[in-house]
Amino acid sequence: MxxxxxxxxxxxxxxxxxxxxxxxxxxxxxxxxxxxxxxxxxxxxxxxxxxxxxxxxxxxxxxxxxxxxxxQHMAFTALLTPLAKRPVALKAMSRLVHALVLLSCGLLGWGAWQQVVIGMDSRSVVMAYPTALLPLPAFLCAVAIGAMSFWNLLRGEVIDLGHESEVE
Structure with missing residues (x-):
């Protein structure tokens, strides 16, 4: 923190x-x-x-x-560290990782949004809140991380290899 x-x-x-x-x-x-x-x-x-x-x-x-x-998410630095001495390869691999994160966020967001829509018409058993509140944070998380990953992809951000552990 x-x-x-x-x-x-x-x-x-x-x-x-x-x-x-x-x-x-x-x-x-x-x-x-x-x-x-x-x-x-x-x-x-x-x-x-x-x-x-x-x-x-x-x-x-x-x-x-x-x-x-x-x-602080999994970075797989053990796979990227050998590329540290080859900046062009590291940058290309970083772009690939950002694109895969963006794809994953798209899939997570799509599935979570479907659950939000389904949950709008149903209520929880005891508290009677809309059950759409359960998948909503997954959707918001996918949108936020997807936006950050998209921004990193556009800027050509290279993944930081300065993590504490070699294999995370």
Missing amino acids: SDSTNPGSSGFQRWSERAMALCLAVMAAAVFLNVVLRYGFGSGVAASEELSRLLFVWMVFIGATAAYPMG
């Missing part, structure tokens, strides 16, 4: 970290309250499980979107 006091950290990065922390805090509180009520008093909050599942899905996709511009 980035340092929120660092003036170089982006507004999106700070927003995403706060959103993930809020999701985690609400999930932890809901589950803790449910456990205490079930084991201590023989009853529980029915919405706890649905709320935790919904927040977990959102937290994962917010985190995935925030990790992409920082280069």
Whole structure:
């Protein structure tokens, strides 16, 4: 995670970290309250499980979107490191990787959007929220990462090989 006091950290990065922390805090509180009520008093909050599942899905996709511009997704640097001394080959391979990421985002976005459309007419069992809220973060994540990858492809961005581990 980035340092929120660092003036170089982006507004999106700070927003995403706060959103993930809020999701985690609400999930932890809901589950803790449910456990205490079930084991201590023989009853529980029915919405706890649905709320935790919904927040977990959102937290994962917010985190995935925030990790992409920082280069924290799988980079396969072991495959690209031999090309480090051949800048033309490295640039070509980087373009291929960005194009494959863009293709993957297109496929993920298309499938997630289909699920959003299907979920608009149905409601969750306990909380009665539109079930379209479950696949929506996958769609938004695919759009955001796809846009970043497209931008990197247009600029000819070379993949950073300075990762900590050789094989990720």
